[in-house]
Amino acid sequence: MATAAPHRARALAAVAAAFAVLLGAGCGKLAVVTTSPKPQPFTIALAGTPGPDEAAILVAETNGYVAATGLETKFLDTQQPVKALTEQHADMAIVSEPELLEARAHGAQALAVAALIQRPLSSVITIPTKGSEQHATGRVVGTDGSARSAAELETIDAAARAVDVGARLVGSLLTGRMHETLGATWNYQALEPALQRKNPMVEPVDRLGVPTYDGLLLAVRIHDARYRGQDIRALLLAFARGQRSVVASPDAAARIVSAAAPGAPPRLVRESINATLEGRPAGVPWGQMSEVDWHKFGQWMADHQLISSAPEIDGCTAARVCPFTNEYLPGEGI
Secondary structure, three states, X not given: OOOOOOOHHHHHHHHHHHOEEEEOOXXXXXXXXXXXXXOEEEEEEEOOOOOHHHHHHHXXXXXXXXXXXXXXXXXXXXXXXXXXXXOOOOOEEEEOHHHHHHHHHOOOOEEEEEEEEOOOOEEEEEOOOOOOOOOOOOOEEEEOOOXXXXXXXXXXXXXXXXXXXXXXXXXXXXXXXXXXXXXXEOOOOOHHHHHOOOOOEEEEHHHOOOOOOOXXXXXXXXXXXXXXXXXXXXXXXXXXXHHHHHHHOHHHHHHHHHHHOOOOOHHHHHHHHHHHHHHOOOOOXXXXXXXXXXXXXXXXXXXXXXXXXXXXXXOOOOOOOOOEOOOOOOOOOO
């Protein structure tokens, strides 16, 4: 997929602003005044408000890496990020790999251009209790009731019985209603019982038999990938710089995230950033997505009837776009 030429209008505006020449009052001298053009908004849709998962983006914005691209990131809180993207309410969406594949199966013209979190966030959390290891009446696991959670539980333990607890995965653990749940995130939600000294046992689903996949992706419209390649490439470079800053100074990143998400306890934010850094795949550059992993996970989704058929990964062309591409990442596709 080829990237497009720079936006002509923005380029002309930048040149005009940089070389505006004014006549100095009274002294007869010419003064060259350089000003920056107004940043162009770039809206990112996500389900909720930005937090530790978006640390690289928030740091990139705060440290001026995004401003250097001529863009300005704005967040849109929506329950349907891909829909907001395809209906042009947003320029980018933050979604999980299974969410993107499901949306594409229903016709969404969306394309992943980077992995924000490069492993599944879903996990099994167990609060140990007396006799919990015996499972005399069978394993009982609280889930959100979704088809995807049912497929994950079937893969992990086909004999287990699911109990729908809705969104209260962690709450059901803290109240004692459930001793085991599936679906809460290991890098944030699982930390709450840990901070309350409940001694949870936490296992990401990719350690329990579910094929690994990207927990969070940055997706754009296929049309924009073709014609706004310059913007996408510049933005991903800024986010990659933001990620390097997070790695170099997690505490500074936590302060930035806490300022952007005042409702999140600062200690939880700090612990979440540290957990995310510790849990990332070793030796994999930020943003990179694996063709092998996408193929295996897409087949797993098809096998569990979450999508009608596994997505085509090989032989992608402009006419038949794959669900992801690495070509806009730093050092790629040039």
